[in-house]
Amino acid sequence: MADNPNPNIEEAAETPPKKKGFKRRAFLIGGVAVVGAGLFGISLADSNAAKKAVTLTTGKGEHNFATWLKIGEDDSVTIYSPHTDIGQGSNTGLAQMLAEELDAAWDKVKLVSAPAESAYANTGLGRGFLGEMTGQPGIINGIPQSFLSFIARSMNLQITGGSSALRYTGQVTFQMVGAATRLALIEVAAKRLSVPASELTTAESRVTHAKSGKSLRYGELAAEAATLSLDNEPALKDSKNYRLMRQSIQRLDIPSKVDGTAQYGMDFSVPNMRVATIMAAPVRGGKLTSVDTTPATAVKGVEKVIKLDNAVAVVAKGYWAALSGLRSLSPQFSDGGNAGFSTASIFKAYDDRIAKGEPDGEAGEGDVDAAIGAKPVEAKYEVPYLHHAMMEPFALTAHHKDGKLNIWGGMQDPLASKMKAAEVSGLDADAVTFHPMLIGGSFGRRLPMYMEIVEQVTQLAMQLPYPVKLIWSREEEVAQGAYRPQSAARLRGAIGKDGKIAAYLNDYAQTESAESETTFIYDLPVVARRNYDYPSNQITGAWRSVNSTQQGFYNESFIDELAHEAKVDPVEFRRRHLKPGSRHLAVLNEVATKSGWGSPLPAGVGRGVAIVESFKTIVAHVIEASVNADGTPKVHKVTTVVDAGSIVNPDAAMAQIEGGTIMGLSSAIGEAITLDKGVVQQSNFGDYPILKMADAPLVQDIHFLNSGANMGGIGEPGVPPAAPALANALFAATGKRIRSLPILMQAKA
């Protein structure tokens, strides 16, 4: 029977988290009540938040502008970013955007993480959210509903996700702050030089009066300019006058990442610190029932074994002792009633729900049941849970002393992490400080919806007299992930007498609806998506490009199947179903041209195409691939065309598409998290294989179409079309359709 083996799960998901010792704040943006706040939220001179921001960041000879910017009398320009640069280059991009409008000298600009304080909650994202409330929904297009829901719940906004940094924080806040500050500096200069502001120009952190040849440094204008109220709607530069934006400026964070000096959460150290490692219940949802601590305490260097509700932690002088201690233990855990979950049982439940035909949600247009007809083309697809596998395992350091709690490390939302620690510790939020550090990869894993590590390290710190760094082993990281959902879909389509798709139906089952990250690009008379929800005991979450990976795989594989059925070339078939004059059609045509679509290939090599829009960016890949003698796929070349509207830093954007494509190929070829008796069966890179150099495509030919449309995301959209383009290429090469991922697991079966 495919019924949920643990009926409590659905109920548990609805229970609001417990709140202790932390008073829910009113809906504040930038620390200022929304009503009446100016563009920067913070422009009200008497606001406590503005005062706090200044106190937190501004020393002698330094002057704060609209919270996010500080200009020193020595001409230094410091930008406070509310985003976590996980390597996607967004902080360099944000600095380019602000410095461009400010006309700052680039070599004087530095960007640092904003303090994890409400004064630095992200007004740009908040304003995006506000757009919805005020009936201007355009502003939030492309931010997934799951993020908005989270935002609405907590409002501790410092999140990095939804490919949002440059689109929202950059365009909505940072360019405006730069432009408004520039106007304030000009106003002061006009007064001092006794000339009209209209005769003044700015460049390289100076205001210049060409007629008299006089000029003033920003540093000497800053003190007085900071006392002016800033223009809420300054005019922005014409893009043809850009000097920093649209340039491939070298990333600010790279030098420290090649000489070993970059400090990640894992690298933090403080005198007297101990190191802990942890093991949670192997069956998620289970509890620690018993553990004999004696073997661990016999390990040299081990100081303490701490029992948590669902985990056991060993605290030692160093990681090796902690790990050796943990491995010496035989803790007993309950299974929380979840031992019935397995990969097969979940797929069976999905099939049953889809067969039963009572969807939890529907989207689309037209009477699909009537239009689909009696004999539609039908295909079933399955994809597994995917693990983020960031290279830096979780590591946070916490210290509770004199009623204060300090935490150091990297999370995708430092402010929400602070609030979570306050909630768990029972301390007032003002007594908790989160110190954001560099992050060694994340891809969605460090989002605040699943912050067990914050809870764990807080619980440890609250009962230890010294600072403690909690490190997850790789094994813990793999087995206790917040996975991309395991998912299955039944696709059905009817082809009309004109050879075009008459009706298209996508019935899919997974944890919950994927609708907020699904953009169906084809212009069809009748189309429907229906979701069938089935939670397991696993946490499922945002995995780079969120639900777009599996939905992209389903739709772009099935369109290929329909093209085959209609006996039409896959590019031509897609063309016939895209709106004339659309950006999608332009991207498709360009990728066909750049890839030499239709030109001859060596024997055994096939070409496949896929085009997916996610986070308002359209990406098409054409992949050339073959099958090695041992049955494994070989990707020879990927040709990619991207329309992200406009690009702030072309080389950094290129890097995101390169890496996103490789991550998409990696997951398609080899990655799967599987369950047996409720336990994750993978434990390390040996059984969760990440694509390596030798299997990465030798050629990635990437082109950007700058259509001028609203800026789309860049960190995520390269991922979704990779799997279907590869599967379609292998079909072209072998005639065998891939409907289940990963390809290697299917090859073995």
Add this chain to the structure above:
Amino acid sequence: MAVTLKVNGKPVSVTAEPDTPLLWVLREELALTGTKFGCGVAACGACSVHVDGEITRSCSIAIADVAGKSVTTIEGLKSADGTLHKVQQAWIAAQVPQCGYCQSGQIMAAVALIQETGSPSDAQIDEAMTNICRCGTYPRIRKAIHAATGKAAAAVQGDA
């Protein structure tokens, strides 16, 4: 036990349990945190260092086994005057790192490969560069290795 070895050219003496991996001695005893912990089972290469010139995954070699040997870490690559190694310079020119966490290990592997082969071919790169990069920086790693050995420097310069 007390172990004496050379790290980045300097003799050091450390006290550690003999089975402690070199990685944790470097990171926790010597504060050389450029060498990273990624998997603990020699699968990812984030912890790669040179031991007597050989590329070695430091998470899986015990401190007792490196007694008397010479270890070079990412911190020891630059010359005495602070100039970065040509491979590190190539890494900046090609803007290789994204999250950057694996890059110390990647650079150490690339330096060892170049020391061994002089100017590696694509096939030699594929064979030797088995470190994992989750951000997918492989094309730029390849480009930087070629650039550091004088091959295809133009490709790196001209990329935009």
